[in-house]
Amino acid sequence: MNEWQKRISIDPNQCGGRPCIRGLRIRVIDILDLLAAGLSQDEILEELPDLEKEDILAALKYASQKLNHPVIAA
Numbered sequence: 001m002n003e004w005q006k007r008i009s010i011d012p013n014q015c016g017g018r019p020c021i022r023g024l025r026i027r028v029i030d031i032l033d034l035l036a037a038g039l040s041q042d043e044i045l046e047e048l049p050d051l052e053k054e055d056i057l058a059a060l061k062y063a064s065q066k067l068n069h070p071v072i073a074a
Contacts, residue, residue, distance in 0.1 A: 002061075003054075004054070004057060004058035004061045004062070005058075005062075007021055007022055007054060007055055007058035008020070008021065008028065008058055008059075008062050009021070009022060009023045011023070015027050019062060021051065021055045021058065021059065022055065024050055024051075026048055026050065026051060026055075028059045028062050028063065030048075031044065031051075031055070031056055031059040031060075032059060032060075032063055034047070035056075035060075041053060041056050044056060
């Protein structure tokens with residue numbers, strides 16, 4: 001398992017089973033939305049002090065892996 005994967009947790013009893021950071025109630029999508037809104041990593045870390053820079057990078061890597069799946073053409 002990659003280091004970033006250890007930072008992502010999925011628990012059906014937490015946040016509706018959506019991927020979160022290290023068991024916190026901070027969802028991957030929350031981080032992605034903040035980045036999309038134009039916040040810098042430093043601003044996000046200031047806004048969510050329980051996060052670490054590696055958590056933001058893990059959220060980005062998680063999203064990248066979910067979008068980078070093989071497409072089988074018929």
